[in-house]
Amino acid sequence: MRAAAVDWRLAAPLGIVYLALFAAPLLLLLGISLHADQDLQQWGLDNWTKFWGDAFYRGVVWDTLRLGVAAVLVTSLFAWPLALFFCNASPRTQKVLIFIILLPLLTSVVIRTFAWIVILAREGLVNQVALALGLSATPLRLLQTETGLVLALMQIEMPLMLLPLISVMRGLDPNLLDASRALGAGMWRSFFRVILPLSLPGWIAGATLVFASACTAFISQSVIGGARLVYLPSLIWQQAMVVYDWPFAAVCSVTLLLTVLAGIMMLNWLGRYARTD
Amino acid sequence: MSQQLLLNGIVHSYGASRAVDDVTLEVKAGELIALLGPSGCGKTTLLRIVAGFIRQAAGQVVIGDRTVDDLPPNLREVGIVFQNYALFPHMTVAENIAYGLVARGVGKADQRARVAEMLATVRMEGFADRKPRQLSGGQQQRIALARALAVQPRILLLDEPFAALDKNLRLDMQIEIKRLQRQFGLTAILVTHDQEEAMSIADRIAVMNSGRIEQLGSPVAIYDAPATPFVNSFIGSSNILDGVVEDGRIRLSVGAVLPCKAPDLPQGKAVQVSIRAEQLMLVRDAAPDRFPVTLTLSLPIGGQLIHDVAASDGTTLKIATARHPGDASSLPGTWHCALTPEARPSIFPQPTP
Ligand SMILES: Nc1ncnc2c1ncn2[C@@H]1O[C@H](COP(=O)(O)OP(=O)(O)OP(=O)(O)O)[C@@H](O)[C@H]1O
Ligand SMILES: [Mg+2]
Numbered sequence: 104m105r106a107a108a109v110d111w112r113l114a115a116p117l118g119i120v121y122l123a124l125f126a127a128p129l130l131l132l133l134g135i136s137l138h139a140d141q142d143l144q145q146w147g148l149d150n151w152t153k154f155w156g157d158a159f160y161r162g163v164v165w166d167t168l169r170l171g172v173a174a175v176l177v178t179s180l181f182a183w184p185l186a187l188f189f190c191n192a193s194p195r196t197q198k199v200l201i202f203i204i205l206l207p208l209l210t211s212v213v214i215r216t217f218a219w220i221v222i223l224a225r226e227g228l229v230n231q232v233a234l235a236l237g238l239s240a241t242p243l244r245l246l247q248t249e250t251g252l253v254l255a256l257m258q259i260e261m262p263l264m265l266l267p268l269i270s271v272m273r274g275l276d277p278n279l280l281d282a283s284r285a286l287g288a289g290m291w292r293s294f295f296r297v298i299l300p301l302s303l304p305g306w307i308a309g310a311t312l313v314f315a316s317a318c319t320a321f322i323s324q325s326v327i328g329g330a331r332l333v334y335l336p337s338l339i340w341q342q343a344m345v346v347y348d349w350p351f352a353a354v355c356s357v358t359l360l361l362t363v364l365a366g367i368m369m370l371n372w373l374g375r376y377a378r379t380d
Numbered sequence: 381m382s383q384q385l386l387l388n389g390i391v392h393s394y395g396a397s398r399a400v401d402d403v404t405l406e407v408k409a410g411e412l413i414a415l416l417g418p419s420g421c422g423k424t425t426l427l428r429i430v431a432g433f434i435r436q437a438a439g440q441v442v443i444g445d446r447t448v449d450d451l452p453p454n455l456r457e458v459g460i461v462f463q464n465y466a467l468f469p470h471m472t473v474a475e476n477i478a479y480g481l482v483a484r485g486v487g488k489a490d491q492r493a494r495v496a497e498m499l500a501t502v503r504m505e506g507f508a509d510r511k512p513r514q515l516s517g518g519q520q521q522r523i524a525l526a527r528a529l530a531v532q533p534r535i536l537l538l539d540e541p542f543a544a545l546d547k548n549l550r551l552d553m554q555i556e557i558k559r560l561q562r563q564f565g566l567t568a569i570l571v572t573h574d575q576e577e578a579m580s581i582a583d584r585i586a587v588m589n590s591g592r593i594e595q596l597g598s599p600v601a602i603y604d605a606p607a608t609p610f611v612n613s614f615i616g617s618s619n620i621l622d623g624v625v626e627d628g629r630i631r632l633s634v635g636a637v638l639p640c641k642a643p644d645l646p647q648g649k650a651v652q653v654s655i656r657a658e659q660l661m662l663v664r665d666a667a668p669d670r671f672p673v674t675l676t677l678s679l680p681i682g683g684q685l686i687h688d689v690a691a692s693d694g695t696t697l698k699i700a701t702a703r704h705p706g707d708a709s710s711l712p713g714t715w716h717c718a719l720t721p722e723a724r725p726s727i728f729p730q731p732t733p
Pocket of ligand 2: 423424425
């Protein structure tokens with residue numbers, strides 16, 4: 104009993120900080136969202152029913168979720184081959200690769216995002232190359248499309264996926280792959296039956312980070328997505344800073360929180376099936 | 381059906397260092413060859429070349445009558461058991477054993493039958509649904525063996541399969557592998573750096589040193605007639621004495637003339653004579669082919685007495701004699717060291733510094 108009491112008191116400082124800086128604002132937010140009018144005088148669920156009763160807002164939630172899932176899928180598609188390549192590279196190549204992988208984290212989000220504008224714009228790099236090579240007769244629309252946004256998010260969030268994936272894959276016994284090959288399995292079978300299941304814990308960690316940050320990537324979403332694509336973060340900004348409808352903005356915020364949480368819980372639930380031992 | 385394995389002039393380098401240096405080796409169908417050698421001499425590299433994980437720089441690997449150099453590992457039908465077993469941790473024992481069968485598209489019913497058969501073969505019935513981490517080292521070893529044998533490989537490669545096992549279990553597993561190898565008539569290479577292990581289960585031993593095979597022969601031939609000083613020092617413990625060739629005999633620096641024939645060595649040639657500990661004995665009387673020694677220590681080790689003696693010039697020797705019940709140590713006093721009647725000392729030219 105005494106030991107338990109000591110443990111509790113040791114956790115108190117951090118607990119108080121959490122309470123003051125995390126739980127309290129959250130409750131405040133929830134409280135604001137439960138107000139019916141903009142002056143916060145009347146309680147009511149009016150804003151919640153307004154949000155969920157409107158197909159447009161439901162569509163925004165759906166688009167945000169889809170953006171997160173798309174970012175995770177596209178990032179995974181490139182992360183696994185990259186991680187495999189990394190694990191098989193010589194130590195010197197690995198050092199260079201790690202630098203390249205970390206590079207997006209070393210630049211400011213704003214700069215990275217504007218760089219993507221230069222690349223994806225109508226007269227941008229991609230279009231000039233595509234036109235010059237005759238791959239396309241007219242310039243491709245990349246800015247303000249979901250494709251362009253997912254592409255940019257993939258580059259920006261690749262380190263979040265790669266780092267956990269690499270750290271798990273580096274811990275795998277290289278003999279496992281050899282054992283699989285010697286037993287008659289080709290490269291693809293070996294990958295799907297041995298490497299993929301054994302690296303799932305790393306992927307789940309990476310996918311959680313990518314999903315959460317893609318859903319909430321306000322700057323990338325608004326700069327590359329522009330006004331045409333509306334996601335929850337820009338909706339919150341618009342409602343809070345332009346319309347000044349705080350209760351409604353609070354509803355959007357809580358919804359975004361729950362949306363991201365739902366995705367993370369899905370991934371966690373997947374993680375229970377990825378127990379490798 | 382077991383097939384022969386032929387390695388023809390295999391060379392492999394990592395960067396500038398030669399790991400395997402012109403190895404030629406023929407493993408007959410149904411034969412078990414032990415690759416014996418010190419750490420880093422290229423044993424694992426050679427196995428990985430046979431399995432197809434590494435492409436050799438020169439030479440051919442021939443299995444049966446087919447050169448397999450261009451075949452990837454999954455088409456070579458070479459079974460391999462790793463030192464750390466490398467069982468798939470996320471699969472059950474049954475799934476591990478069935479892995480190769482699934483890859484070959486064997487039907488579900490046949491898989492089950494084969495898995496049960498293999499579990500019985502390695503005496504692990506009842507473990508089918510365990511995960512590898514729920515098994516002891518020896519049990520994992522058996523499953524790794526069952527997994528490799530389930531697909532009926534043409535060649536079986538074993539890379540230090542017993543290194544992680546304690547001594548008793550090791551002996552059990554050695555007998556087990558020998559039994560299975562006989563039962564299936566497997567052509568097998570067993571890598572080890574334990575010479576006793578090599579002596580006890582191999583049909584022939586290939587002693588490797590820095591990438592080369594120094595000697596290939598039956599365990600008895602390698603023990604009794606080591607071809608090089610390296611093989612001599614690696615197999616069994618030996619006493620090395622310096623000597624000079626004199627009238628076709630050898631005069632030892634410790635003060636005795638050995639009557640043994642020095643094979644075609646010129647008069648006055650400096651040589652090293654290697655005599656196994658059990659081919660020496662202690663006697664009281666002096667003779668030209670004996671030399672005086674002082675006995676420093678006698679240790680009873682099981683059925684043997686190991687004597688530590690020093691010759692007049694300070695050379696220390698070990699002598700092993702059978703211990704009679706009750707004997708604890710030999711008496712102090714003057715002793716002479718003599719060769720037993722069946723002793724066959726090995727003679728090597730003195731290495732030039
Ligand atoms: N991947 C590698 N890269 C560079 N050098 C290597 C590599 N693998 C092995 N070597 C070198 O090649 C030589 C032979 O290695 P190998 O693993 O075949 O030795 P071994 O006989 O199996 O030794 P041990 O008994 O310790 O397992 C060693 O000198 C080793 O340092
Ligand atoms: Mg080795």
